[in-house]
Structure formats: C-alpha cells, structure tokens
Amino acid sequence: MSTIALIDCNNFYVSCERAFDAALVGVPVVVASNNDGCAIARSNEAKALGVKMGDPIHLIRDRLDKHGVVVRSSNYTLYGDMQRRVVAAVEQFASEVEIYSIDESFLDLEPFKDRDLVVHANAMRAQVQRWTTIPTCVGIGPTKTLAKLGNAAAKKNPLFDGVGDLRDAAVRAWVLDRFPAGDVWGVGRATAAKLAALGIVTAGQIRDMQVKQARALGTVVLERLVAELQGVPASAVEMIEPQRKGMAVTRSFGTPVRDLDALMGAVAQYAMRAGEKLRSHGLVAGQLTVFFHTNRFKKDAGQYQGMRRIALHPMTADSLELLAAARRGVEGAWRDGYAYTKAGIMLDDLVASELRPRTLFEGDSDRRERLMSAMDEVNARFGRFTAVPAAQGFKRDWRMRAENRSPAWTTRIDEVPVVRA
Amino acid sequence: MPPLRLHDVPFEMVPHQAQLLLYSTPAGFPSPAQDDMDEPIDLAGWLIEHPAASYLMRVSGHSMTAAGIVDGDMVVVSRAVEARPGDIVVALVHGDRTMKRLRRSGDRLWLVPEAEGYERIIVDEHVEIWGVVVALARRYRT
Numbered sequence: 001m002s003t004i005a006l007i008d009c010n011n012f013y014v015s016c017e018r019a020f021d022a023a024l025v026g027v028p029v030v031v032a033s034n035n036d037g038c039a040i041a042r043s044n045e046a047k048a049l050g051v052k053m054g055d056p057i058h059l060i061r062d063r064l065d066k067h068g069v070v071v072r073s074s075n076y077t078l079y080g081d082m083q084r085r086v087v088a089a090v091e092q093f094a095s096e097v098e099i100y101s102i103d104e105s106f107l108d109l110e111p112f113k114d115r116d117l118v119v120h121a122n123a124m125r126a127q128v129q130r131w132t133t134i135p136t137c138v139g140i141g142p143t144k145t146l147a148k149l150g151n152a153a154a155k156k157n158p159l160f161d162g163v164g165d166l167r168d169a170a171v172r173a174w175v176l177d178r179f180p181a182g183d184v185w186g187v188g189r190a191t192a193a194k195l196a197a198l199g200i201v202t203a204g205q206i207r208d209m210q211v212k213q214a215r216a217l218g219t220v221v222l223e224r225l226v227a228e229l230q231g232v233p234a235s236a237v238e239m240i241e242p243q244r245k246g247m248a249v250t251r252s253f254g255t256p257v258r259d260l261d262a263l264m265g266a267v268a269q270y271a272m273r274a275g276e277k278l279r280s281h282g283l284v285a286g287q288l289t290v291f292f293h294t295n296r297f298k299k300d301a302g303q304y305q306g307m308r309r310i311a312l313h314p315m316t317a318d319s320l321e322l323l324a325a326a327r328r329g330v331e332g333a334w335r336d337g338y339a340y341t342k343a344g345i346m347l348d349d350l351v352a353s354e355l356r357p358r359t360l361f362e363g364d365s366d367r368r369e370r371l372m373s374a375m376d377e378v379n380a381r382f383g384r385f386t387a388v389p390a391a392q393g394f395k396r397d398w399r400m401r402a403e404n405r406s407p408a409w410t411t412r413i414d415e416v417p418v419v420r421a
Numbered sequence: 422m423p424p425l426r427l428h429d430v431p432f433e434m435v436p437h438q439a440q441l442l443l444y445s446t447p448a449g450f451p452s453p454a455q456d457d458m459d460e461p462i463d464l465a466g467w468l469i470e471h472p473a474a475s476y477l478m479r480v481s482g483h484s485m486t487a488a489g490i491v492d493g494d495m496v497v498v499s500r501a502v503e504a505r506p507g508d509i510v511v512a513l514v515h516g517d518r519t520m521k522r523l524r525r526s527g528d529r530l531w532l533v534p535e536a537e538g539y540e541r542i543i544v545d546e547h548v549e550i551w552g553v554v555v556a557l558a559r560r561y562r563t
Binding site for chain 1: 471472473474476477478479480481482483484485490492495496498500501511513516517518519520521534
C-alpha cells in the first residue's frame with residue numbers, strides 16, 4: 001500500500017498577493033484572469049460574499065464595489081516564484097514530489113509512514129507558512145484520488161484542522177459517504193449526471209460500484225476511480241514530468257484588434273514565445289494551430305472565428321519556422337471587418353528533439369539553432385522580446401490589460417518591496 | 422532445386438524509409454584548464470543562504486544608520502531563521518513594513534531604532550515579526 005499526500009495552497013493567488021501587501025489581509029480579495037476578465041481566485045471573504053469562480057468581473061463590478069472587494073490582476077511572475085518556494089519548503093518532508101498544478105503537489109510519504117503523519121504534515125505546513133507566509137491544507141491516503149479527497153475534506157471541514165488523513169478505513173468511509181460524487185477528482189459534469197441517473201451521488205457509492213457497472217458507463221477513468229477510492233492505486237506518484245502532448249500560448253487583447261498587421265504582430269510574439277517554451281523543454285512540434293476570434297459574449301457585434309492547422313515538416317522548435325507557419329495560417333483565415341479580442345497558437349505532436357525524425361533537405365539547421373539560442377539568451381538577459389524578428393513588430397497596443405497588477409516583488413530587483421527604516 | 426522466379430511486389434511492401442543516423446566526433450586538443458575550472462564567484466549565493474525563504478527589500482529611511490544600514494540599501498530578509506533579540510528584523514506594525522533592532526527589555530520585546538529622533542515600538546498584538554535581516558548589499562556607483 002502506498003502513502004500519498006496532496007498539499008494544496010489555500011486561495012493561492014490571493015495568498016501570494018497578501019504575502020507582500022498587508023492591506024489585503026482580512027479584506028475580500030479577488031484575482032482576475034488575464035486581461036482582467038474573470039475571477040480566478042477568491043479570498044474566503046470574497047467567497048462568503050458569493051463571488052463565484054469564473055464570474056466575469058465586469059458583470060459583478062457593482063457588487064464588488066459595494067462590498068469594497070479589492071480586485072487584483074493576475075501576476076503569474078509572482079505566483080510562479082512563490083510556487084517554487086513552496087515546493088522547496090516541502091521537499092524535505094517527502095521522498096518524491098510531483099508538482100500537479102501551480103498550487104498543488106503530490107508527495108510520496110511512504111518512507112515516513114511509521115511516524116505520526118498528521119504531525120509530519122503539520123510540520124510541513126508550518127514550514128511552508130514560515131518560508132512563504134502561504135497557508136496550506138494536506139490530504140493523506142493510500143491513493144492519489146483519496147489524498148486529493150482528503151485534502152478537499154480538510155478544506156471544507158474544520159474538524160480536520162488542515163490535515164485530512166484518510167488512511168484509517170473508518171474515517172475514510174465516513175468522509176466518502178458525505179462527499180458529493182461530482183466533486184471527486186476526475187468526475188466531470190457529464191459523468192456526474194450519468195452517475196446521478198443511477199442514484200450514485202456520493203464518493204462512497206462510486207467506491208461500491210461494480211467494475212462491470214463502471215465500465216458500462218463508458219469511461220476507463222471511472223473504472224480507475226473505483227479502484228482508487230477502494231484504496232488500490234491506479235497510478236503511483238509520477239516522478240517525471242509526463243511528456244507534454246501539446247502546449248498553447250493564447251491571450252486576450254487589451255483593445256480589440258481590427259487590422260491584419262496588428263494581429264500578425266501579436267501572433268508573431270506568441271510564435272516566438274511558443275518556440276522559446278519548446279526549446280526550454282527540449283521538444284520539437286509537428287503541428288501548429290493558429291486561431292483568433294471575436295468576443296463571443298458580445299452578441300450584437302459581428303462574430304468570426306479564424307483557425308488554421310499547419311503541419312510542420314520537418315518537426316521544429318525554430319521560432320522563425322513557427323512564425324512563418326503562423327503567418328501563413330493567419331493570412332489564410334483572416335477576414336476584414338471584425339474586432340478580434342483573442343488569438344493564440346497551439347502546438348501538437350511534441351517529441352523530444354533528439355528523437356525527431358530527420359529529413360533530407362533540412363537546410364542549415366545548425367546555424368538556426370545557434371541563432372535561436374542567441375535569441376533566447378538576449379531575451380533572458382535583457383527582458384523578453386528585446387531580440388525579435390522584424391515581423392513581430394515593436395508597437396504593442398494590443399498588449400494585455402492588467403490594470404491592478406502587483407509588482408514582481410520577488411523576481412525583479414527594481415520592484416522589490418520597500419521597508420521603512 | 423526449383424528455378425528462381427521473380428514476382429511483382431506491391432509498392433507499399435517495399436521498404437522506402439531508411440533511418441539516417443548522424444554522429445559527430447569532437448576533435449582537437451582539450452583545454453588544459455578543463456579539469457581545474459571553477460564557477461565564477463556567486464555573490465548572491467553567498468548573501469542568500471536560503472533562497473526559497475529569503476526576500477530582497479529596499480530600505481527607505483534613516484532610523485538604522487547607526488547600525489550601518491542607510492537609505493537605499495538592499496537587505497536580504499530571511500524567513501528561514503528564527504528572530505532572536507539582537508537581530509535586525511523586518512516587522513509589520515499595524516500592517517506597515519518597518520526595519521528595527523529586536524531587543525528584550527524586562528519581559529517585553531521592543532523594536533528599537535538606531536538613530537537619533539526615532540521612537541522604539543513595543544511588540545504587541547499589532548506587531549508581526551516578518552523576517553530577519555541576514556545580509557546587506559550596497560552599490561556606490563555604476
């Protein structure tokens with residue numbers, strides 16, 4: 001039997017904002033998504049006021065103002081650095097750490113299982129809070145699904161005092177019987193509806209499903225879930241970052257884009273960024289998709305979605321190749337007369353660059369590789385997009401809107417917090 | 422022995438893809454210094470012992486000049502070490518970030534300035550010790 005924990009930062013983005021701005025402590029805070037669109041993190045006070053995940057900020061503006069809710073633009077530079085610190089604080093408490101998302105990590109606690117794991121988990125939480133100020137909850141169980149569920153239980157039920165230990169069969173049964181089926185990790189809305197039709201509404205009932213019945217509902221995931229809820233691991237903690245299947249660089253525009261040149265400029269920047277991402281992971285891509293569309297929520301305005309998929313042959317991580325493909329795509333899909341609010345690039349068929357099938361007639365790829373690494377170096381040293389191909393353009397009036405973004409407190413020397421003496 | 426016969430073979434059965442392996446062989450003399458190479462001195466690494474728990478802050482004000490910390494200095498604030506009396510600390514006083522010397526006087530802790538004209542502050546429920554100043558960095562000119 002394995003011993004797995006999930007550590008999850010409470011209201012992570014809000015907690016990061018509060019770490020360096022005491023004025024945000026104790027008041028309702030909402031962090032808005034890219035372009036200040038939707039609520040993507042809420043302090044407990046904001047949750048209590050009824051702000052929901054994904055609420056469009058402009059639709060709830062009045063309510064936010066009335067209750068004095070502070071809205072912060074998302075600051076991923078800060079959140080990424082704080083995540084790094086949280087993971088570092090956790091490392092000594094586990095034999096393996098699998099970063100699952102920006103605010104959650106799975107931990108292998110097998111070597112520590114003879115200790116009092118609740119004490120162990122609390123020591124870990126204390127260390128994270130001491131190093132980063134960020135509060136966390138921990139779930140412990142024999143499988144990932146149960147660890148995740150224990151964590152959710154710890155968040156909801158103050159009885160657990162921050163650590164939901166589901167290793168004990170009686171505790172596990174008690175929690176599972178009260179846990180909504182739809183909230184179980186991996187149960188989507190469609191599956192939840194199918195389950196509900198069978199009268200299955202709690203995690204405990206999923207656990208008691210016959211394998212045949214789970215299979216009949218049509219998903220392998222569900223079958224695995226039944227096993228995991230029974231305490232049989234379907235997946236050990238994955239130590240190696242799974243090979244990425246695809247990646248995307250997408251963003252909303254601060255001001256709608258109406259002309260081809262401006263869109264090209266934006267898409268070119270995404271292509272450069274995508275190339276940089278690929279190279280940093282040592283990957284090449286076989287397919288590029290470029291898309292752009294108008295604001296779907298503006299029903300009265302003209303609607304159009306442009307999208308082109310382009311095969312990359314040979315597979316490449318060369319920004320200039322990606323850029324050329326993206327430009328071809330944009331040219332092909334472009335329609336005049338619309339106000340575009342979002343564009344993006346997706347890359348698929350990713351493989352490690354050393355496994356890339358070689359083709360004849362690849363041209364002078366060595367020189368290109370040197371150019372790419374020189375570009376990456378310049379951009380890393382002097383700030384992103386110092387070195388850009390001319391097509392990318394320098395005017396950036398379509399840049400993201402982020403009116404209330406906090407400084408990069410921990411990563412830029414001219415933005416570090418000031419201390420009064 | 423049966424006579425040798427030739428057949429027509431469908432095109433898709435003919436192997437028409439060959440794996441091409443590319444090798445590179447380094448040549449030339451290795452550098453004689455290679456085995457004795459050191460990394461350049463990492464000053465930041467020396468100043469910041471616990472990077473995951475340390476935060477840089479810029480000093481504004483003159484209340485710690487006698488402690489050798491002046492306006493505009495950069496300090497390394499660590500949350501990995503426990504604050505002890507005698508340490509220079511960063512504290513939140515009613516939410517405001519301030520840097521003072523932590524002192525014990527009788528059974529109370531105080532935040533004590535080290536310059537003329539500043540008041541000391543008692544550590545009560547409105548004060549949170551945020552971190553300990555563990556290092557200082559200053560540049561005189563560019």
